[in-house]
Amino acid sequence: MLRYFQIWLATARYSIVRTLMFRADFFIWSLVELFWMSVNLLTVSVIYEHTQSIAGWNKYEMILLLGTSMLIQRFLMGFFWSSIFEMGRNVRTGNFDFFLAQPGNVMFMATTRKLDPDGLVNSVVAAGIVVYALRQLHIHPSVGDVLLYIVMIGCGLVIHYSILVMSISLVFWLTSAQGVEGTYFAMTEFSRMPREAFKGFATKALFVWLLPVVVVSNAPARTILRQFDWTLVAWLGGVAVLWFGLAVGVFHAGLRRYTSASS
Amino acid sequence: MFATFDKYRHAFLVGLQSNLVYRWNFAVRGFFSLFHLAAVFILWGAAFTGAGKGIGGFSLNQTLTYFVTLLVLQFFISAFNEDYQISEEIRNGLINQFLLKPINYFGYRFSIFVAARLVSGALVIAPILVALPVLHSHLTFPHESWRIALGLPAMFLSAVIQFSIAYIFGLLAFWFLEIQGFVILSMAIESVLGGQMFPLDLLPPAVYHVARLLPFYYQMYFPGAIFAGRITDIGEVVQGLVIQVAWALVLLAIGGILWVRGLRRHTAVGG
Numbered sequence: 024m025l026r027y028f029q030i031w032l033a034t035a036r037y038s039i040v041r042t043l044m045f046r047a048d049f050f051i052w053s054l055v056e057l058f059w060m061s062v063n064l065l066t067v068s069v070i071y072e073h074t075q076s077i078a079g080w081n082k083y084e085m086i087l088l089l090g091t092s093m094l095i096q097r098f099l100m101g102f103f104w105s106s107i108f109e110m111g112r113n114v115r116t117g118n119f120d121f122f123l124a125q126p127g128n129v130m131f132m133a134t135t136r137k138l139d140p141d142g143l144v145n146s147v148v149a150a151g152i153v154v155y156a157l158r159q160l161h162i163h164p165s166v167g168d169v170l171l172y173i174v175m176i177g178c179g180l181v182i183h184y185s186i187l188v189m190s191i192s193l194v195f196w197l198t199s200a201q202g203v204e205g206t207y208f209a210m211t212e213f214s215r216m217p218r219e220a221f222k223g224f225a226t227k228a229l230f231v232w233l234l235p236v237v238v239v240s241n242a243p244a245r246t247i248l249r250q251f252d253w254t255l256v257a258w259l260g261g262v263a264v265l266w267f268g269l270a271v272g273v274f275h276a277g278l279r280r281y282t283s284a285s286s
Numbered sequence: 287m288f289a290t291f292d293k294y295r296h297a298f299l300v301g302l303q304s305n306l307v308y309r310w311n312f313a314v315r316g317f318f319s320l321f322h323l324a325a326v327f328i329l330w331g332a333a334f335t336g337a338g339k340g341i342g343g344f345s346l347n348q349t350l351t352y353f354v355t356l357l358v359l360q361f362f363i364s365a366f367n368e369d370y371q372i373s374e375e376i377r378n379g380l381i382n383q384f385l386l387k388p389i390n391y392f393g394y395r396f397s398i399f400v401a402a403r404l405v406s407g408a409l410v411i412a413p414i415l416v417a418l419p420v421l422h423s424h425l426t427f428p429h430e431s432w433r434i435a436l437g438l439p440a441m442f443l444s445a446v447i448q449f450s451i452a453y454i455f456g457l458l459a460f461w462f463l464e465i466q467g468f469v470i471l472s473m474a475i476e477s478v479l480g481g482q483m484f485p486l487d488l489l490p491p492a493v494y495h496v497a498r499l500l501p502f503y504y505q506m507y508f509p510g511a512i513f514a515g516r517i518t519d520i521g522e523v524v525q526g527l528v529i530q531v532a533w534a535l536v537l538l539a540i541g542g543i544l545w546v547r548g549l550r551r552h553t554a555v556g557g
Contacts, residue, residue: 051467058474
């Protein structure tokens with residue numbers, strides 16, 4: 024475990040040095056993420072100029088939900104996004120051999136190789152949005168609430184990571200995983216909405232239970248807003264374990280099909 | 287005259303063929319945009335329930351009609367990755383061949399853009415037809431005939447503006463190694479000021495009036511609002527068309543200037 028942490032620290036150090044070499048790039052991409060976050064915030068603000076509530080959530084509760092969803096997404100972008108997407112390309116080109124030759128778990132090596140500091144910088148902004156919403160709502164969470172919130176964010180991160188790894192692992196069978204990026208962003212649109220907005224059995228089954236992106240952001244937000252709910256925490260933890268297990272299974276099944284592409 | 291037209295007709299036909307190769311990509315993209323539509327229906331449905339009455343003077347169905355119209359328009363007039371293609375041609379030196387041939391690069395690229403949008407536009411019809419049983423009861427288009435008469439030229443001008451902006455971003459490759467950051471940054475601004483996140487008439491009046499003077503308004507929102515009935519005054523539409531023509535000319539001029547200036551910096555290597 025400690026060895027893996029040391030490996031991760033080395034790759035993190037490499038990524039940060041690399042970012043310092045391309046400072047303008049870092050600045051532009053940080054700005055890109057910041058702009059997209061502002062777009063979502065502005066949309067919520069404009070809608071609430073014309074309505075009092077969306078599925079029972081008031082403006083600042085909705086901003087808290089948005090901040091929570093952004094926080095999970097920024098962590099995913101910062102810690103895993105580039106590595107997972109490069110994995111798709113590497114399998115196609117045969118460069119994936121590089122990871123097989125490394126002295127460690129292939130899935131760990133392939134999905135944690137690069138850190139994106141621009142995503143991590145914006146996670147501070149996302150956390151700021153959550154704190155701002157809490158202040159506006161006059162909610163003062165206890166240390167326990169904050170810890171539980173962090174654990175639930177961690178579970179959410181595991182679920183998003185697992186879904187992404189599973190989707191990209193399709194490249195072992197299909198040779199191309201084009202379009203996964205767009206599909207992922209289409210899914211995250213739902214993560215910014217209150218669970219109560221999903222009406223009807225089919226909609227609930229698909230977006231709330233089958234693809235848990237809605238619960239992933241709703242559960243931590245609800246915990247800090249309303250009250251601690253054991254079933255919600257247990258459900259999120261269970262789902263995180265389940266999806267991670269599935270991701271490991273699919274990745275390794277795909278890995279067995281990998282034949283390299285070099286001459 | 288005919289010889290000139292014939293060159294671009296051939297570019298258009300080649301564009302049509304090469305885009306038909308990617309028909310599945312467009313079709314899949316079309317089907318995934320139904321997810322976006324589902325998100326819009328869920329979010330705005332909940333917002334209208336919370337409001338208790340209409341939002342911005344429009345009903346839920348009118349608002350949903352607006353978003354469906356925008357989605358279809360997007361596949362007919364939006365620039366998808368034209369900026370990237372142009373920047374790649376500059377970076378890889380593929381642009382050199384156009385400097386030696388009697389062909390206008392903007393005209394060539396625009397012909398291919400029109401072909402690409404015809405293919406993607408035709409392919410978005412399929413997912414819309416699939417979703418029609420659900421959508422049907424929500425669609426409420428206005429019946430005035432002037433909306434078609436003025437909406438179609440507005441739609442064409444929007445396509446010109448969309449392409450010109452993509453062309454300008456593509457030409458930035460003469461100066462910058464990487465343009466994707468600028469493109470996605472501008473996409474964020476366009477998505478708000480182009481009306482893709484919410485109908486622009488929901489903005490505070492002062493902000494809306496400023497937005498009406500910007501080119502983003504004419505990229506997508508303007509024809510969408512004409513067809514979906516968000517703009518009710520014909521005088522406002524005529525005035526909008528005048529501003530739209532002005533923006534199209536300004537952007538075409540900027541594209542022309544960047545092309546000339548960029549070529550001065552360009553170094554063609556190889557033989």
